[in-house]
Amino acid sequence: MPSESDLARPQPRIAVRDLTLAYGDFVVQRDLDFTVAPGEIFVIMGGSGCGKTTLLRHMIGLQPPQRGEVLFDGQSFWADDEESRGLMQRRFGVLYQGGALLSSMTLGENVALPLGEFTHLTSAEIGDMVALKLALVGLAGFEAFYPAELSGGMMKRAGLARAMALDPDILFLDEPSAGLDPVTSSRLDDLILELRESLGCTFVVVSHELPSIFTIADTAAFLDPDVHTMTALGNPNRLLAESTDPAVRAFLTRRAPPVGAVASGVPRTPGRDG
DSSP states (O other), rough: OOOOHHHOOOOEEEEEEEEEEETEEEEEEEEEEEOTTTOOOOEEESSSSSSSHHHHHHHHHHSOOSSSEEEETTEOOOSSSSSHHHHOOOOOOOTTTTOOTTTOOOOOHHHHHHHHHHHHOHHHHHHHHHHHHHHHHTTTTOOTGGGGGSSSHHHHHHHHHHHHTTOOOOEEEESTTTTOHHHHHHHHHHHHHHHHHHOOOOOOEEEOOOOHHHHHOOOEEETTTTTEEEEEOOOOOHHHHHHHHHHHHHHHOOOOOOOOOOOTTTTOOOOOOO
């Protein structure tokens, strides 16, 4: 019988269970288990090559896992048929590392593209939605601009506006602060927090940028490339204060771990990019 506390606890928006990510015989990450609560900002963190983006690709349906499952509101993504997976993906918004805007289209046309593809809105209604989404990310009046005319920060915000076009429940952001100067990165962090408050979205963010991680993350998972699994899970400020794992502390303080350090009693083995 479930306890009273179990009954009071909301169902996770996302649950990753016993997930193993692999390319052929090479295992990138194994035995991943975590949940993401509704309205939470969950950060996947770790150094280059640890498999952060690979995990994101498995979560959004671009790559099937070797083992395990990803559930959205209790529904298993990879166990479902292609049509059901497509319906689940309609609930996602994705901001890719480079923004992935179509260079031959204006910002307005980029944001309008999914609305024209997946809704029955009129042209006028789509125009209103485009203006709203661009205004939400601070780009009101930029509908006629082309991606090449934007700064890096504006490109990221425009990509975020397109990711929000279909009013998703979950926003997946892949290295949103990568390549941005500290001031622009800080403004983007503030925008993510504002959108969470105003829209109630759940965020899954891939990042190795410490200022962003400490600013936005409710919970962070650390992927270790040497032992090929998740070795820390929790609020990053708490992990910084309490973790005794040398790799976690090295990442959160940007100091090299001692030679021969062992994470949580697990011997380290040579890693590869994942």
